[in-house]
Amino acid sequence: MKSAVILFPGTNREKDMADAIERASGRRPDIVWHRETALDGYDLIVVPGGFSYGDYLRCGAMAGNSPIMRAVKDAANRGVAVLGVCNGFQILTETGLLPGALLRNAGLKFICKYTHLKAERCAPPFTQRLTPGQVTEVAVAHNEGNYFADDATLDRLEGEGRIVFRYCDAAGRVDATTNLNGSRRNIAGIVDTTGRVLGMMPHPEDATDAGLGKTEGMPLFESVAEALVSA
Amino acid sequence: MKAKVFVTLKPGVLDPQGKAIEHALGGLGFDGVNEVRQGKVIELDLAAEDEAKAESEVEAMCRKLLANTVIENYRIEIEA
Structure with missing residues (x-):
């Protein structure tokens, strides 16, 4: 699997992300600077965490309009x-x-704490190694993680099976008391209509090294490495 | 030509900062505050000399960058 991790000014989670990908796939990703304009030949592209452009205007607004994001x-x-x-x-x-x-x-x-996630969509390329309903514990570290979409969009996401993770407790209970940041319907991660674009607030890459305490983020990276075996 | 853009959260979008301000005002004894919503003002100094052109440019800026129309409304004021 050939992968790229995008680096913006203010990104700070690219190394842990690269480590996690390498652990699962055996191949170190390329770190690609935001001024690059082409991304050819990759099986996986990762936009890691951090504070791109200092979170100016809105989190992700500047980075979202940068040349690399067109690529x-x-x-x-x-x-x-x-x-x-x-x-x-x-x-x-x-x-x-x-x-x-x-x-x-x-x-x-x-x-900034550990939280439980309930896996909902368990399908390639990101989550086929998880089983629906499986609860994992990974870290979150964010100030703007409160997912919002209008009711019609939320209904569509649910109807199309595009909700990948919801915030829950150790028993897998999903309700207002286990919703740590106010996200609508406890949503922690979703995919696009193709299922090949995943966005999530929690950090699976932080739970891939037994030496640091947790490995519950590994199934996600193992899923990707399994699904995207390149030629 | 100068322009001001007022970006506000759409009705129905939770505004925790506005809520915090509301509570703080209540704590200071301002009892008559029903609700507080916080937004931002962006001031632009534009090369355009034609008011209609300036407005359409700023409109495009709002849609592309200055506001996120999933959660925010915007209003433009052109100061001739």
Whole structure:
């Protein structure tokens, strides 16, 4: 699997992301600077977390309009798998690759903690190694992770099986008490209509190294490595 | 020519910052505040000399970058 991790000024999670991908696929991703305009020959493109452009104007707004994102959009339209985590999810919504937007957390606090996620959509290329209903515990670290979309969009996402993760507790309960940031319908991650563009606020890459405590993010990367075995 | 863009959250979109301001005002004894919604003002100094052209340019800027129309409304004021 040949992969690229996009780097904007202010991105800070590219190394953990690259480590996680390498752990699962055996191949180190290319780190691609935001001024590049072409992304050819990749099976997977990742927009990692951080604070691109200092979160100026809106989180992800500047990055979403940068030249490299036009190349990411083109690649997505060709069927290349695209993963956006945290700020990367915000950027994918700003580019229009994913519906909705990420608002300020309902509690007005930056949330940096472990949280439980319930897997819903378990399909290639991102989540076929998970089983529907499976609960994993991974970290979140965000100030604007409060997913918003209008009711019609939410109904469509649910109807089309495009909700990948919801916030829950250890028992898998999804309700207002397990919704850590105010996201509508507890949504933590969604895919586009093709299923090949995934955006999520939690950080699976932070849970891929036993030495750091958790490996529950590994199935996502193993799924990708399995699904995107390149020629 | 100068322009001002007022970006506000759409009705129905949760505004936790507005809520916090509302509570703070209540704490200061301002009892008559029913609701607070926070937005932002963006001031532009434009080369355009024609008012209609300036407005259509700013309109395009709002749609492309200045506002996220999924969650925000915008209003443009041109100052001739």
